[in-house]
Amino acid sequence: MIEDARVLRAGFVPREVEHRDPEVNHLSSVLEPITRGEPADTALLTGPSGAGKTCIAKFTVDRLRQRHLDVEYQYVNCWQNHSHYRAAYRVLEGLGRTVDIHRQSTPRDELTERLRDYAGSPVVVVLDEVDQLDDKRLLYDLHAMPQFSMVLIANREEELFAGMDERVTSRLTGGERIRFDRYALDELVSILEARARWGLEPDAIHRAELERIADAAAGDARVAISVLRTAARHARDDGADRITEENVSSAVPEARAEVHRKSLDSLTSHQRALYEVIEARGEVEPADLYAAYRERVDDPKSDRTVRNYLQKMAQYDLVVAEGTSRDRVYRLPERLAAV
DNA sequence: GCTCCACGGGAAGGATAGGCTT
């Protein structure tokens, strides 16, 4: 049934990519000066999740490194490393320059110095989910160092620049922008087809089922591959030699539920209380929500902290905040209709 | 227009953790 589970995992970078030639070529040309020993412009990749931004960034840099020995590369996910310290540390880690920095109390400037002193091969730093970085000075610092070239990845450009001061934005607005759109249905199908070809036994899944998955994924390749993985696991557990319509049907909500459950697990009891209030009321105005929350917990946090929680929860897609001012209401996100 | 409400940036402060110095 499953021949190579790796290709069904999130984060797998295929040897060939589909439907993204213009983006690959654009990014390659932006990075091209590095091969001549010159610093490249900063590239900014934007687009919805599952549109292939991370995959294309990794693929393109890999390809560049295959052709040119003297290019280093470091990938940093800013969602997981959102502080200045952690992100800078990760960059150094990729260069093997952290040997004697194990302690947590290294002054921040020392990390920056360490980066500045780096005199090896040019480095491409891919900063994924860069809008999550809470101190954007790292971008400014790296920009000023010619040995580093940056590929920034964010869902939306506006949100990225929202939290930056003038100094940083003026440097970055000159960079190259590469936009990604959601995959069309037939594009997703051929992506899934390729994964099935590499990862599953021949004939393990038929085109009708692939189309079904692509349809449910609504243009998001990450979701599509996750559904394929779940369906393949179901079929394997059944001892079947092929993924059935039934496997796909049950995999769609399960893959979605899994993401949701993981997010819920990561909430604190206060955040969970907020979630439960919103769940119970359906749609609730801020003042009511704050009051109901204060009723519900022993030692309530301030409204400001609650707003921080809600913002975080919105980023995890656990709640939706509608309206920007007095019209603000909170509700749970609408689940896509079952397939 | 004016008022009100809510948002969210920023600064400040406390808790906590780990390395370094004495």
Add this chain to the structure above:
DNA sequence: AAGCCTATCCTTCCCGTGGAGC
């Protein structure tokens, strides 16, 4: 071993901004 230092993380307070509704 104790105390100091510097970092992160979390929380709170203050307050400017801006849209909605009157």
